[in-house]
Amino acid sequence: MSAISNAFEKMLLKSAQAVSFFNYPSSFEKLEIDDNHSVWASYTPDYQPGPPLKENITADLAIIGGGFTGTSTAYHFSRRYPEKRVVLLEAKSLANGASGRNGGMMLNWIYGTPTNVSDDIVQKIYKTTSDAMDMIEGIIEEHNLEVDYRRDGSLHVLTKHKNAEEAHAEVEQLNKLGIPLQYLDRASLRGEIELDGVIGATLDPTAGEINGAQLVRGLRPVLVEQGVEIYEQTPVTKIIEGREIELTTPHGTVRAKAIVLATNGYTGKLGYFRKALFPLHSHVFATAPLSVDEQKSIGWHTTSGYSDDVNRISYSSLTPDGRIVFGGGSNQSYAYLYNNRTAFPGTPDGARRGFEQMRQTMSDYNPRTTHLPVTHRWTGTLGISLRRNCSMGVRGEYRNIYYSIGYNGHGVTLANLSGKILTDIYSGDDEYWRDLPLYETEFTPIPMEPFRWIGYQTFTHVFGRSPRVE
Numbered sequence: 317m318s319a320i321s322n323a324f325e326k327m328l329l330k331s332a333q334a335v336s337f338f339n340y341p342s343s344f345e346k347l348e349i350d351d352n353h354s355v356w357a358s359y360t361p362d363y364q365p366g367p368p369l370k371e372n373i374t375a376d377l378a379i380i381g382g383g384f385t386g387t388s389t390a391y392h393f394s395r396r397y398p399e400k401r402v403v404l405l406e407a408k409s410l411a412n413g414a415s416g417r418n419g420g421m422m423l424n425w426i427y428g429t430p431t432n433v434s435d436d437i438v439q440k441i442y443k444t445t446s447d448a449m450d451m452i453e454g455i456i457e458e459h460n461l462e463v464d465y466r467r468d469g470s471l472h473v474l475t476k477h478k479n480a481e482e483a484h485a486e487v488e489q490l491n492k493l494g495i496p497l498q499y500l501d502r503a504s505l506r507g508e509i510e511l512d513g514v515i516g517a518t519l520d521p522t523a524g525e526i527n528g529a530q531l532v533r534g535l536r537p538v539l540v541e542q543g544v545e546i547y548e549q550t551p552v553t554k555i556i557e558g559r560e561i562e563l564t565t566p567h568g569t570v571r572a573k574a575i576v577l578a579t580n581g582y583t584g585k586l587g588y589f590r591k592a593l594f595p596l597h598s599h600v601f602a603t604a605p606l607s608v609d610e611q612k613s614i615g616w617h618t619t620s621g622y623s624d625d626v627n628r629i630s631y632s633s634l635t636p637d638g639r640i641v642f643g644g645g646s647n648q649s650y651a652y653l654y655n656n657r658t659a660f661p662g663t664p665d666g667a668r669r670g671f672e673q674m675r676q677t678m679s680d681y682n683p684r685t686t687h688l689p690v691t692h693r694w695t696g697t698l699g700i701s702l703r704r705n706c707s708m709g710v711r712g713e714y715r716n717i718y719y720s721i722g723y724n725g726h727g728v729t730l731a732n733l734s735g736k737i738l739t740d741i742y743s744g745d746d747e748y749w750r751d752l753p754l755y756e757t758e759f760t761p762i763p764m765e766p767f768r769w770i771g772y773q774t775f776t777h778v779f780g781r782s783p784r785v786e
């Protein structure tokens with residue numbers, strides 16, 4: 317049976333490659349690049365993953381996954397409950413997942429929020445996420461972490477007149493609720509960044525940019541100081557539920573009173589939320605550093621970054637030393653692999669056409685970037701849900717399986733907040749969060765394989781976007 321299923325997987329992967337080969341030209345400039353390592357991780361050059369778990373231990377709380385969700389939960393929980401034994405198990409190294417591989421944009425939860433919520437909730441969502449960014453800043457400052465971040469705003473650029481008109485009207489509406497978004501017409505936008513084919517933009521002045529790898533890895537000594545035991549290179553391979561939950565890893569077990577699924581796009585592989593999320597591979601690259609004069613000469617003036625209004629969203633940010641980070645921007649730059657796979661085969665070479673297409677998209681926005689050398693390119697796993705909702709809560713017969721997943725590419729702020737929310741849910745002190753459309757929200761089920769893979773490929777190739785339901 318498994319031989320048949322393996323053969324089927326191979327056939328599907330081949331046909332996926334054939335589809336992308338058919339659609340895109342094969343010319344590609346072979347670059348000297350740092351293969352599949354994110355540029356953000358390159359700013360933590362001395363980081364070495366800690367040792368794995370090699371014994372059988374017990375814990376009050378075992379956190380699976382060492383990204384924003386895992387480290388944020390370890391941080392808030394161990395501060396609230398210093399007497400409890402907290403263990404964090406990470407399959408590879410802290411920030412191995414999306415938290416160390418993203419576009420770097422630290423955003424409010426404005427785009428993709430449910431449309432059917434009241435004005436009060438819209439206000440509360442904005443306050444929640446901008447407070448969360450303040451909290452992230454506060455943690456960096458309190459612990460003197462070496463983390464590059466900026467909070468001078470982020471742009472959402474608009475490429476169609478209709479979208480621009482709607483965005484302008486929405487900004488006016490949000491301003492009436494006290495939300496300080498601004499609409500920039502093309503002329504004002506050019507003071508921030510010069511992009512072709514763009515009609516205007518919204519500017520969220522409280523958003524910004526952050527190096528997630530530095531944040532997550534920088535928190536390691538802080539967590540250890542707070543008593544958290546961190547085991548890296550320790551994949552959890554089996555979970556047996558019960559009043560006490562048993563976690564199996566290659567060289568040891570953990571018996572825990574409660575666990576946290578802090579595995580976002582990887583969660584389906586643990587057997588949870590398999591119908592809830594698509595693990596979607598988003599591709600990103602980074603250029604060599606540009607001096608301030610070079611940045612100006614290509615028209616990148618003051619903004620920390622932008623995303624666009626196209627279905628296969630492009631996102632771009634600028635590192636403190638002047639590298640342009642660019643992600644998304646084509647069908648090929650978002651890939652779903654058969655059966656919840658979370659590593660792109662042959663990455664990044666297997667993703668070659670995705671990267672080609674992305675460079676083209678960046679050049680279309682700004683022809684002056686066409687010949688910039690690329691030094692890094694990588695992929696990362698997003699957790700995408702059909703309704704683009706995330707969900708934070710607790711489940712299981714014994715109500716001891718905590719989870720926070722499904723950030724849909726907007727997790728930099730939300731996943732860093734999740735540890736506070738999960739700690740509040742654990743303590744029963746969670747009234748404040750209950751009316752937010754992230755509190756134990758239901759996921760719309762996604763069909764199982766092979767219908768999921770076939771459906772995804774068909775839909776994206778016909779409509780040029782990811783499946784979504786409202």
Ligand SMILES: Cc1cc2nc3c(=O)[nH]c(=O)nc-3n(C[C@H](O)[C@H](O)[C@H](O)COP(=O)(O)OP(=O)(O)OC[C@H]3O[C@@H](n4cnc5c(N)ncnc54)[C@H](O)[C@@H]3O)c2cc1C
Pocket residue numbers: 380381382383384385386405406407408409410411412413414415416417418419420421422423550551552553578579580581582586598599600631643695696697698720721723724725726727728729731
């Ligand atoms: C390419 C890309 C660009 C993005 N850009 C942005 C952006 O600009 N702005 C934004 O807000 N959001 C962005 N996101 C989304 C954001 O990065 C994520 O929502 C967020 O990092 C999720 O954090 P997490 O800790 O929940 O998951 P992850 O960071 O994915 O961490 C999960 C961890 O679990 C580990 N793990 C998995 N399985 C196991 C196991 N069995 N045992 C132990 N450990 C395990 C993994 O190794 C990983 O380290 C982007 C994501 C990607 C991939």
